[in-house]
Amino acid sequence: MKNLILAFAILAFTSVRAQILEPVTWSTSVIKISDTEYDLVATASIDTHWHLYSQNVPEDGPIATSFTFKGNGSYLKKGNTTEETGKTIDDPVFGMKIKFFEKKANFKQRIKLKGKTPLKIDATVEFMVCDDSRCLPPTEVELVFNVK
Numbered sequence: 001m002k003n004l005i006l007a008f009a010i011l012a013f014t015s016v017r018a019q020i021l022e023p024v025t026w027s028t029s030v031i032k033i034s035d036t037e038y039d040l041v042a043t044a045s046i047d048t049h050w051h052l053y054s055q056n057v058p059e060d061g062p063i064a065t066s067f068t069f070k071g072n073g074s075y076l077k078k079g080n081t082t083e084e085t086g087k088t089i090d091d092p093v094f095g096m097k098i099k100f101f102e103k104k105a106n107f108k109q110r111i112k113l114k115g116k117t118p119l120k121i122d123a124t125v126e127f128m129v130c131d132d133s134r135c136l137p138p139t140e141v142e143l144v145f146n147v148k
Contacts, residue, residue, distance in 0.1 A: 023047035054099035063128040078110040
């Protein structure tokens with residue numbers, strides 16, 4: 001009986017410790033602009049009470065959201081990744097004005113194809129999220145864009 005209780009206690013403790021906060025989930029889509037140009041769209045769905053920081057944040061602030069697109073010789077990036085308007089506030093955690101997103105954020109990268117479709121483009125997004133009392137460490141997520 002002691003072994004059963006001990007095993008249950010270990011299992012309960014392990015499952016509580018294994019709960020990892022993941023307040024942002026990412027999805028991707030591709031919008032055809034012309035025969036050779038496409039917008040790669042990365043959408044962040046953000047849990048209630050959490051906020052995702054902009055690509056442009058002040059020095060000594062949180063880690064900015066950043067995208068890295070893996071080149072494969074089949075496309076060219078046109079300009080920088082753009083983002084929506086978002087919300088700028090006096091952030092209580094960092095004590096400065098910072099732009100962030102709540103609930104949802106779309107980021108777009110325009111590309112020009114050198115060849116034909118279909119094409120798979122791999123990317124990585126690094127980001128940081130906070131609520132009003134804590135921040136999670138920076139996280140990297142792999143993204144895949146399927147250009148058809």
